[in-house]
Amino acid sequence: MQSSFKQIVEEIVAMHHSLLRKELPRITELIDGLADSCPESESLSEAQQIYRKVRSKIETHLKDEETVLFPTGIALETGGEIPHSEIDLRARLEEMEKEHDGCSNALALISQTVSTVAKSEQREKLLDAIQVVQDDLRIHVEKENTQVHPRFIELLGSTRV
Ligand SMILES: [Fe+2]
Ligand SMILES: [Fe+2]
Structure with a gap:
């Protein structure tokens, strides 16, 4: 049986959004720590x-x-109340796909730049943490681009949300 929109997005939040919420602050700590230890490195800053x-x-x-797109899709699927929002959902969806690419590219650039700094335990920890996020983001984005967004457009149909 095909999963419902609700099941797909709840799984994404539980698996992938929670990973980002855990790893993003850790990367900030690691990158700040490394930058503090190499204050002369322009590429690091x-x-x-x-x-x-x-x-x-x-x-x-x-x-x-989590506050607009997913709850709106769930409401459209289940006939629940659609959350009020000023956001143009179709336009935001397009922008979100660009952000998926933009974030992946930016992380690749950051990782490449960090690789040019002298090797240290701190540098390796940072590169590993970025890699964890990049790997998970690939799966996360693939699910959203190929399952969530097309399903959402379908659910939107001709509604004027
Ligand atoms: Fe997401
Ligand atoms: Fe997304």
Whole structure:
């Protein structure tokens, strides 16, 4: 039997959003620690700044999914009350797919930049943490792009939400 929209998104939140909420602050600690130990490294401070922006982009993205997109899809599927929002959902969905690519690319760039710094235990820990997020993000994004978003568009149908 095909999973419901509700089942798919609840699984995404439990598996992938929770991983990000655990790992993103850890990466901040690791990257800040490494930057403090190499204050002369311009590329590291650049990576630190990019990471700060990516983290806040991801956190807003998760919040929009959990408070608007997912509950709206569930309400459309079950006939429940649709949460009120000023967001243009179709436009936000397109933007979200761009953010999926943007975040993956930014993490790859950060990891590449960090790799240019002298090898240390701290650097390896940071690279491993970024890798964990990149690997999980790949699965997370694939599920959203191929299952959640098309199902959501279908549920939206001709409604004027
Ligand atoms: Fe998500
Ligand atoms: Fe997403």
